[in-house]
Amino acid sequence: MTVTTAVPNVAEAVETVASHLHPVASFDLADHPIPSGREEVWRFTPLRRLNGLLDGAPSAAHLNWSANAPAGVIRSELDTAAAIALNLPAPVDRPSALAVAQAGGAVLYDVAANAELDEPLVIEVSGDDPKATVYGQVIFRIGANASATIVLRHTGSVRYLSSVSLLVGDGAHLNFVGLQDWAADTVHLGHIGMRIGRDARVRTVAASLGGDVVRLVETAEYDGPGGELEQFGLYFVDAGQHIEHRMFVDHNQPSTRSKVDYRGALQGKDAHSVWVGDVLIRKIAEGINTYESNKNLVLTDGCRADSVPNLEIETGQIEGAGHSSTTGRFDDEQLFYLRSRGIPEDEARRLVVHGFFVDIIRRIGVADVEERLLAAVEKELELVVGNPDSVTP
Amino acid sequence: MSELVISNLHVEVETESGPKEILKGVNLTVASGEVHAIMGPNGSGKSTLAYSIAGHPKYTITSGSVKLDGVELSTLSVDQRAKAGxxxxxxYPIxxxxxxxxxxxxxxxxxxxxxxxxVRTWVKDVNAALEKVGLDGTFAARSLNEGFSGGEKKRNEIAQLELLAPKFAILDETDSGLDIDALRIVSEGVNRFTAPGDRGVLLITHYTRILNYIKPDFVHVFVDGRIVEEGGAELADQLEIDGYDKFVKAAKVDA
Structure with missing residues (x-):
């Protein structure tokens, strides 16, 4: 249900859209009460397994950070008020609001206008205590016409509430890769909020393999017309794991583009994936184009994949808008075809899953990250389809 | 000298209204060095014959046997059948x-x-096999059959035939949907495959067109799940003139 209220007597029609799909964004914690689990945006998340993490008790614990910053990247630290003053996308849920409120300031990485990074900025974040609660806020600001690749990799054990902001200047190019390689006992609830400048191009890749409960909310809005966003994701959910990706693309500017392609595989009892993709096309957003796709491959019995694409369209003057969602088992015809050429069943399954993910992985554009991720997917597959070296009879 | 021997083959497929018998006792022996054409109207069970020999899970062999050099194929998995040759x-390649x-x-x-x-010779072999069927080197890097035209898919099947060099090949309506150039290229590939004289081919087709390029040693007319007539290449010429009507009517009378 969508309600649009046009504000009268404003030359350029400003509108506010109220919808259960995208709660009001706000830095004020009071706007984000502790969820009961009945809220639309919380109904899939296993709140009980968060063990009071959303109470927001203060914590001084930190993750271990190491960054490999190429020339042209400047790191600084800001207090919370100064961070918010950068016109960050506001938190959309309690975890991200807590992350901003309790982190005690933000780390800011700046890429100057017109800079072109030769090397990716690689940040490794790791935790070593599954009972420690950590709040973290990090901001990446890409100056106008700059070009950068950023890899943010999470490993280890922690209870982590995070807020990541991507401020992408006019005409800038950003390739952002987020890897959730957490240990099996980690809980990570995070928000990646992006603001995309005029004619800027942003590509994000999210890969979530580890963790006990991982819930990432990605939101995007545009600062001017002509911005392009591509979001790719992959997840591999094992027994007992909950991995949730929620996307919200706000087409608040004309002639903007967005494309979302998330793919997941599930295996083992109570493996649970959630993908919710919301796209809002505001009245002003004429000439936009958007497509969202989510595909799930269910490898064993006992898994659950929730997949919910939503489109809210306030104008028909657009180039295109669509979405698709598929969840299924192995395609028997694909397996038959491969096996009819002598490829054993294990190997055929491995090829199909590999093929399913490789389209996403090759978008990363950082060779060693691609290789590591392929290796990680291979390792996951060993669990379900046996030894991948079983080519010989 | 190899032999593919199909004896009294009965095959069912699961339908909404229960199992349905498609093949009703097929007998056929293909020796290496021979090309057998199986011709029949739509819905006669020609493709079912192809898929059930290859082991598609949709089809159940209820009785009879398929032996390749004495090895019973029907008890083997799909990939084991390929390994048997x-x-x-x-x-419709997938x-x-x-x-x-x-x-x-x-x-x-x-x-x-x-x-x-x-590695070195293989890459050359792959490129050569693709080139022979008119697919340029970029196809090696493309996703298998994805976005290929119908003709490109068929050419890719023939390139595989050449590279994997089986003992027996079943070609299921490989000619359907091909334009004249593609038909010629595909036929040449099949003729290269049979040239050494120690491979057998079971060529399933609806039309006689491909038989202008691939000369069959035997032609079998397939109607209502069984072979109803056999002969040499001249039988195909007769079918070209008379069509399948005579055989379809006769099969109805028998049934």
Missing amino acids: LFLAMQ EVPGVSVANFLRTAKTALSGEAPK
């Missing part, structure tokens, strides 16, 4: 996104021969 060129033609071919060759092909 069987190849099925499909009417798209497998993200699996490159090169990777697929190398994996198949490795599985069939039990060892990985030599």
Whole structure:
């Protein structure tokens, strides 16, 4: 249900859209009460397994950070008020609001206008205590016409509430890769909020393999017309794991583009994936184009994949808008075809899953990250389809 | 000298209203060095014959046997049948996104021969096989059959036939949907395959057109799940003139 209220007597029609799909964004914690689990945006998340993490008790614990910053990247630290003053996308849920409120300031990485990074900025974040609660806020600001690749990799054990902001200047190019390689006992609830400048191009890749409960909310809005966003994701959910990706693309500017392609595989009892993709096309957003796709491959019995694409369209003057969602088992015809050429069943399954993910992985554009991720997917597959070296009879 | 022997083959398929018998006692022997054409009207069970020999899970062999050099195929898995020397060129080759033609071919060759092909010669062999069927080198890097035209898919099947070099090939309506140039290229590929004289071909087709390029040693008319007439290449010429009507009517009378 969508309600649009046009504000009268404003030359350029400003509108506010109220919808259960995208709660009001706000830095004020009071706007984000502790969820009961009945809220639309919380109904899939296993709140009980968060063990009071959303109470927001203060914590001084930190993750271990190491960054490999190429020339042209400047790191600084800001207090919370100064961070918010950068016109960050506001938190959309309690975890991200807590992350901003309790982190005690933000780390800011700046890429100057017109800079072109030769090397990716690689940040490794790791935790070593599954009972420690950590709040973290990090901001990446890409100056106008700059070009950068950023890899943010999470490993280890922690209870982590995070807020990541991507401020992408006019005409800038950003390739952002987020890897959730957490240990099996980690809980990570995070928000990646992006603001995309005029004619800027942003590509994000999210890969979530580890963790006990991982819930990432990605939101995007545009600062001017002509911005392009591509979001790719992959997840591999094992027994007992909950991995949730929620996307919200706000087409608040004309002639903007967005494309979302998330793919997941599930295996083992109570493996649970959630993908919710919301796209809002505001009245002003004429000439936009958007497509969202989510595909799930269910490898064993006992898994659950929730997949919910939503489109809210306030104008028909657009180039295109669509979405698709598929969840299924192995395609028997694909397996038959491969096996009819002598490829054993294990190997055929491995090829199909590999093929399913490789389209996403090759978008990363950082060779060693691609290789590591392929290796990680291979390792996951060993669990379900046996030894991948079983080519010989 | 190899032999593919199909004896009294009965095959069912599961339908909404229960199992339905499609093949009703097929008898056929294909010796290496021979090309057998199976011709019949739509819905006669020609493709069912192809798929059930290859082991498609949709079809159940209820009685009879299929033996390749004395080895019973019907108890083998799909990939074991391929290892025994069987190849099925499909009417609608399946798209497998993200699996490159090169990777697929190398994996198949490795599985069939039990060892990985030599990298240097293999790449040359793959490119040569693709080139022979008119597919340029870029196809090796593309996802298997994904976005290929109908003709390109058929050419790719024939390239596989050449590279994987089975003992027996079943070609399921490989000619359907091909323009005249593609038909000629595909036929030449099949003729190269049979040239050594020690391979057998079961060519399933609806039309006589492909038989202008591939000369069959035997022609079998297939109606209502069984072979109703057999002869040499001249039988195909007669079908071209008279069509299948006579055989369809006769089968109805028998039934």
